[in-house]
Amino acid sequence: MDTLRLLLNGFQVALQPVNLLAAATGVVIGQLIGVLPGIGPSAAIAILLPVTFDLDPATSMITFIGIYYGAMYGGTITSVLLRIPGESSSVMTMLDGYEMARQGRAGAALGIAAFGSFLAGTAGIAALMFLARPLTRVALAFGPAEFTALLVLAFSLTVYLTGRDKLKGAIAVLLGLWLSTVGIDLISGLPRFTFGQLKLLDGVQFIPVAVGLFGIAEILATAHQVAPYRVPDARFTLRGVLPAAADWLASRWAILRGTVIGFLVGMLPGAGATAASMISYTVEKRASRDPDRFGRGAIEGVAGPESANNAAAVGAMVPLLTLGLPGSATTAVMLGGLMLFGLRPGPLLFEQHPQFAWGIIASMHVSNFLLVLLNLLAIPLFVSVLRLRKPVLYPSIIALAVIGTFSLENHLFEAWLALGFAIFGYIMMKLDYPAAPLVLALVLGNTLEESARQALLLSHGSLLTFVTRPLSATLLGLTLLLVLSSFLRRRLAAAAPEMAGGGG
Amino acid sequence: MARWDHLTGALLLLFAVYTMITAVRLGLWMGRIPGPGFAPLWIGAGLALCALVLLARPASGPAHPAPEERAAARREVTVALETAAATAAAIFLIPVVGMLGGLALLLLALVRLLGGSWRSAASTAVIVPVVFYLMFVRWLAVPVPRGPWGF
Numbered sequence: 001m002d003t004l005r006l007l008l009n010g011f012q013v014a015l016q017p018v019n020l021l022a023a024a025t026g027v028v029i030g031q032l033i034g035v036l037p038g039i040g041p042s043a044a045i046a047i048l049l050p051v052t053f054d055l056d057p058a059t060s061m062i063t064f065i066g067i068y069y070g071a072m073y074g075g076t077i078t079s080v081l082l083r084i085p086g087e088s089s090s091v092m093t094m095l096d097g098y099e100m101a102r103q104g105r106a107g108a109a110l111g112i113a114a115f116g117s118f119l120a121g122t123a124g125i126a127a128l129m130f131l132a133r134p135l136t137r138v139a140l141a142f143g144p145a146e147f148t149a150l151l152v153l154a155f156s157l158t159v160y161l162t163g164r165d166k167l168k169g170a171i172a173v174l175l176g177l178w179l180s181t182v183g184i185d186l187i188s189g190l191p192r193f194t195f196g197q198l199k200l201l202d203g204v205q206f207i208p209v210a211v212g213l214f215g216i217a218e219i220l221a222t223a224h225q226v227a228p229y230r231v232p233d234a235r236f237t238l239r240g241v242l243p244a245a246a247d248w249l250a251s252r253w254a255i256l257r258g259t260v261i262g263f264l265v266g267m268l269p270g271a272g273a274t275a276a277s278m279i280s281y282t283v284e285k286r287a288s289r290d291p292d293r294f295g296r297g298a299i300e301g302v303a304g305p306e307s308a309n310n311a312a313a314v315g316a317m318v319p320l321l322t323l324g325l326p327g328s329a330t331t332a333v334m335l336g337g338l339m340l341f342g343l344r345p346g347p348l349l350f351e352q353h354p355q356f357a358w359g360i361i362a363s364m365h366v367s368n369f370l371l372v373l374l375n376l377l378a379i380p381l382f383v384s385v386l387r388l389r390k391p392v393l394y395p396s397i398i399a400l401a402v403i404g405t406f407s408l409e410n411h412l413f414e415a416w417l418a419l420g421f422a423i424f425g426y427i428m429m430k431l432d433y434p435a436a437p438l439v440l441a442l443v444l445g446n447t448l449e450e451s452a453r454q455a456l457l458l459s460h461g462s463l464l465t466f467v468t469r470p471l472s473a474t475l476l477g478l479t480l481l482l483v484l485s486s487f488l489r490r491r492l493a494a495a496a497p498e499m500a501g502g503g504g
Numbered sequence: 505m506a507r508w509d510h511l512t513g514a515l516l517l518l519f520a521v522y523t524m525i526t527a528v529r530l531g532l533w534m535g536r537i538p539g540p541g542f543a544p545l546w547i548g549a550g551l552a553l554c555a556l557v558l559l560a561r562p563a564s565g566p567a568h569p570a571p572e573e574r575a576a577a578r579r580e581v582t583v584a585l586e587t588a589a590a591t592a593a594a595i596f597l598i599p600v601v602g603m604l605g606g607l608a609l610l611l612l613a614l615v616r617l618l619g620g621s622w623r624s625a626a627s628t629a630v631i632v633p634v635v636f637y638l639m640f641v642r643w644l645a646v647p648v649p650r651g652p653w654g655f
Contacts, residue, residue: 185540220584391620407646449543461536
């Protein structure tokens with residue numbers, strides 16, 4: 001009952017006209033970003049952060065959540081109609097969605113994706129509402145040692161679940177942590193790694209880094225592909241995108257399973273919506289009585305992954321809001337943005353700013369509702385965006401990145417920083433280093449260092465504090481298990497061909 | 505890829521050694537409190553370990569990509585470098601020609617570079633800076649650098 005009362009208070013925030021407008025703007029921008037391959041929600045939020053500095057923190061967060069969800073929905077349209085996933089989380093949808101479109105069932109594919117996403121999003125938000133308070137209570141029991149161990153585990157999970165090469169993921173985390181140490185050390189007052197640059201005394205701001213790594217670097221990598229998309233002239237009526245009874249029957253378990261998988265996977269740092277949609281697709285194929293239909297236009301192959309990627313987007317908000325731990329690149333950028341607004345997500349957010357925290361949760365329901373409406377009524381509008389040509393779109397995004405990063409401090413240093421990190425990000429991309437763990441570590445690096453220092457201060461400098469406290473020791477034990485299992489799996493994979501060769 | 509991995513491994517190792525030396529100079533402890541070099545030392549040590557593993561890993565992957573793959577890769581890198589260079593030139597020129605002038609030049613250059621017509625380049629170079637002017641200068645009151653012509 002208490003949760004419902006808090007949610008109703010949240011709706012008072014979310015339904016204010018300015019916040020409704022923010023949610024509507026966010027979902028439209030997000031949907032456009034999802035439709036356009038090349039730029040993702042993390043880049044969009046990083047680029048738009050400076051524009052929202054004048055807004056109320058809740059209003060700007062509501063905009064960002066709209067962008068995040070909108071991108072999940074938007075990627076589906078291009079996957080189904082053009083066989084181009086606007087977002088990586090829509091890759092699995094493409095397999096059966098495009099086949100359905102070829103069979104003249106594009107409307108059904110887009111309709112079930114929209115409804116599945118809506119149902120998954122709504123169920124995910126309900127789970128978030130009821131998990132938020134117990135998790136917050138657990139988190140409030142954490143001391144600095146436990147929080148240090150939790151962050152170490154989160155970074156290890158990020159490395160474990162992001163990218164193919166775990167070593168490169170670990171290097172990206174360490175580089176992000178190194179970047180977070182740049183600037184004046186708050187305890188000793190000594191400058192660290194500033195190379196005589198006054199602008200670096202305050203540290204490396206995460207916005208230019210995120211804009212460079214996620215936004216401009218992505219454009220540098222795809223700018224050479226100038227071929228325009230062939231946009232189909234298909235017409236979509238409301239009746240055409242409403243799934244038939246048979247479609248609902250075929251999809252109901254896929255939506256349910258996708259929701260559960262997506263929510264659970266989304267809560268893990270580093271896993272995210274893409275992994276959730278892949279797992280959901282695999283599960284649906286295995287659960288099917290006729291797995292051969294998959295890849296040939298099975299509606300469950302659309303319903304499952306689409307439900308999973310939306311539930312994952314909600315799941316990623318659970319550790320962000322309750323523990324202050326971002327589970328994905330986009331939530332890492334959101335966390336950085338909230339910190340710039342002077343808010344620290346985590347257990348105290350619900351205690352000290354309940355209106356804000358529950359306003360955010362209520363706004364997720366609003367965004368979800370707006371998105372299903374948009375997706376049923378405005379598909380042709382979003383398809384037409386693909387007619388915007390890259391030679392105009394990409395330069396405009398770069399120009400926005402330059403003026404946006406300048407406006408952070410009214411100085412061109414931040415624009416140079418963004419360009420520098422764009423080139424660095426491009427090199428990382430080419431060498432197969434993931435960028436998301438670097439930004440995650442940059443955002444959380446200072447918190448990790450502060451927690452570790454506080455823990456050591458309380459233990460009079462004894463490093464044993466991390467292993468003698470039960471919760472901290474358990475979390476570090478899990479980290480060790482994760483590292484060992486990754487190492488063993490690698491060894492086993494390397495040994496398997498040799499054994500096979502020996503046996504033959 | 506393997507050759508590049510070994511090169512980045514060597515560079516990372518150097519960087520890790522530099523980080524650890526700087527960390528020791530900064531001071532690892534201040535009495536019983538971790539000093540400013542405490543975290544950098546752990547980060548440097550972690551980077552050094554990763555760099556050594558990267559260097560020790562056997563070379564894998566195709567040694568000689570197909571000529572068409574090489575040509576495509578070369579084209580991609582060229583376009584990326586040109587885009588980055590045009591952006592750098594624009595940021596460099598902004599203090600001289602003003603923010604809007606710099607962005608207009610950047611848009612003109614990039615639209616042409618990415619294959620747009622002169623017409624779309626010229627219209628983008630006018631419309632987009634005007635939109636940004638309204639958004640950043642008029643709405644958000646950001647004091648952007650002005651060019652010799654006053655905007």
